Amino acid sequence: MSMFEWFRRKGSAPVARERLQILLAYERTARGQSDLLATLREEILALVARYVSVDYDNVQIKMDRGDTVSTLEIDIEIPNSKGLLVAGA
Amino acid sequence: MAKVVVVTSGKGGVGKTTSTAALGTALAQGGQTAVVVDFDVGLRNLDLVMGAERRVVFDLINVIQGVAKLPQALIRDKRIDKLWLLPASQTRDKDALTEQGVGNVIRELRTRFDWVICDSPAGIERGATLAMRFADSAIIVTNPEVSSVRDSDRIIGLLDSKTEKAEKGERIEKHILISRYDAPRAARGEMMSIEDVLGILSTPLLGIIPESEEILRASNLGSPITVSNPLSAPARAYVAAARRLRGENVPMAIPSDKKRLLDKLFGRRAA
Numbered sequence: 086m087s088m089f090e091w092f093r094r095k096g097s098a099p100v101a102r103e104r105l106q107i108l109l110a111y112e113r114t115a116r117g118q119s120d121l122l123a124t125l126r127e128e129i130l131a132l133v134a135r136y137v138s139v140d141y142d143n144v145q146i147k148m149d150r151g152d153t154v155s156t157l158e159i160d161i162e163i164p165n166s167k168g169l170l171v172a173g174a
Numbered sequence: 175m176a177k178v179v180v181v182t183s184g185k186g187g188v189g190k191t192t193s194t195a196a197l198g199t200a201l202a203q204g205g206q207t208a209v210v211v212d213f214d215v216g217l218r219n220l221d222l223v224m225g226a227e228r229r230v231v232f233d234l235i236n237v238i239q240g241v242a243k244l245p246q247a248l249i250r251d252k253r254i255d256k257l258w259l260l261p262a263s264q265t266r267d268k269d270a271l272t273e274q275g276v277g278n279v280i281r282e283l284r285t286r287f288d289w290v291i292c293d294s295p296a297g298i299e300r301g302a303t304l305a306m307r308f309a310d311s312a313i314i315v316t317n318p319e320v321s322s323v324r325d326s327d328r329i330i331g332l333l334d335s336k337t338e339k340a341e342k343g344e345r346i347e348k349h350i351l352i353s354r355y356d357a358p359r360a361a362r363g364e365m366m367s368i369e370d371v372l373g374i375l376s377t378p379l380l381g382i383i384p385e386s387e388e389i390l391r392a393s394n395l396g397s398p399i400t401v402s403n404p405l406s407a408p409a410r411a412y413v414a415a416a417r418r419l420r421g422e423n424v425p426m427a428i429p430s431d432k433k434r435l436l437d438k439l440f441g442r443r444a445a
Contacts, residue, residue, distance in 0.1 A: 102370045163370020
């Protein structure tokens with residue numbers, strides 16, 4: 086590092102503080118949600134699996150918290166029609 | 175009235191055991207009875223830092239399982255009159271800790287001591303949650319460094335939800351103890367300042383322990399810092415923190431060791 090760069094280099098502490106503020110703001114709202122998501126995922130998959138065979142690796146569940154509205158997005162990939170079970174079979 | 179304090183952090187290596195030993199010792203040196211309890215089952219180290227590793231006969235797990243009575247497992251410090259140690263087991267794992275068992279031991283310790291200082295293991299698993307479970311107050315040891323601050327925030331969340339006090343709708347008292355603080359680096363903007371850390375965690379400060387070579391020397395000797403070198407900067411910081419824990423109003427300061435001229439000339443760091 087040249088002397089010029091050394092003098093120009095600013096402290097990294099403000100960067101640390103800012104990164105933490107952003108990260109923790111997110112993590113604090115996410116707290117407690119992970120359990121809810123796991124329960125939802127399990128129950129919904131159990132329900133769907135009664136009718137359709139589901140590949141558990143191809144399931145995406147997302148929750149987005151807005152100020153007025155929150156959305157729950159469930160994306161279940163179902164293999165082609167062979168996967169469908171005939172009711173009562 | 176006895177007070178149960180958990181020393182916790184989430185992250186490992188930030189100074190929980192050192193702080194437990196130093197604060198327990200400082201409280202006993204101040205004239206109150208104190209017991210330091212190691213909850214790091216399987217990886218005990220408080221015995222070593224306290225210099226009592228060759229005197230352990232029974233441990234916390236033995237007491238929980240009824241193999242030994244509490245007084246048989248308590249080790250009296252040879253240097254400080256009112257100081258005791260309850261070691262963890264080295265051969266068992268954390269599953270041997272039961273909530274009921276820990277509750278019974280803590281209840282009995284409350285009747286015998288003014289201060290019960292619980293040294294939590296790192297992490298957020300069973301050992302850590304049981305160490306905080308019955309505490310009246312918590313000391314969160316934090317280094318001014320991103321991963322430590324993040325883990326402290328997580329631990330604060332657990333203290334506010336998973337402790338007995340929190341579940342009863344009461345508030346658990348929380349304090350931040352900043353350790354390994356390097357004031358010159360913070361002044362140069364190379365390390366987060368005290369204000370940065372407290373602003374992020376919005377929890378009151380118990381003390382600031384400066385980075386110091388004396389800490390390693392103390393653990394080498396098996397002698398808590400307030401005994402091995404009571405005049406050193408970290409020892410003075412721990413004594414002040416212990417007094418604040420007792421409710422005294424001690425102005426916040428960052429003790430430092432005076433640099434000798436030769437050290438300064440050769441750029442060696444004394445503090």
